[in-house]
Amino acid sequence: MLKYKGYMGVVEYDDVGKIFTGEVVGLASVITFHGRTPEQLEASFHESIDLYLEMCAEDGIKPEKAYSGKFNIRIDPELHRKIALKAIHEKKSINELVKDALKHCLT
Structure with a gap:
């Protein structure tokens, strides 16, 4: 998993095309990136995030985090x-x- 400026990207390797592809997770917007080497992949990830943030600024839109x-959960009464x-x-x-119970569960 890649991390940059608070965004996270998941990566897959395409064995046929011999290329790494990735997508930023946790957003409604679709942000993808790719590279043939890990270095190219990371640079593409950073460029994609930076471009997304630039486009949001130009359009006066608040970038998604x-x-x-915060999240909601439905449980029985x-x-x-x-x-x-x-x-x-x-x-x-x-x-x-x-919050304490979830932290304990994940450690």
């Missing part, structure tokens, strides 16, 4: 109740409790 740090009670017991907000 890959991840805002009983689980919601248990989370709320656990948060109260631990003197945390529901947000803090869930």
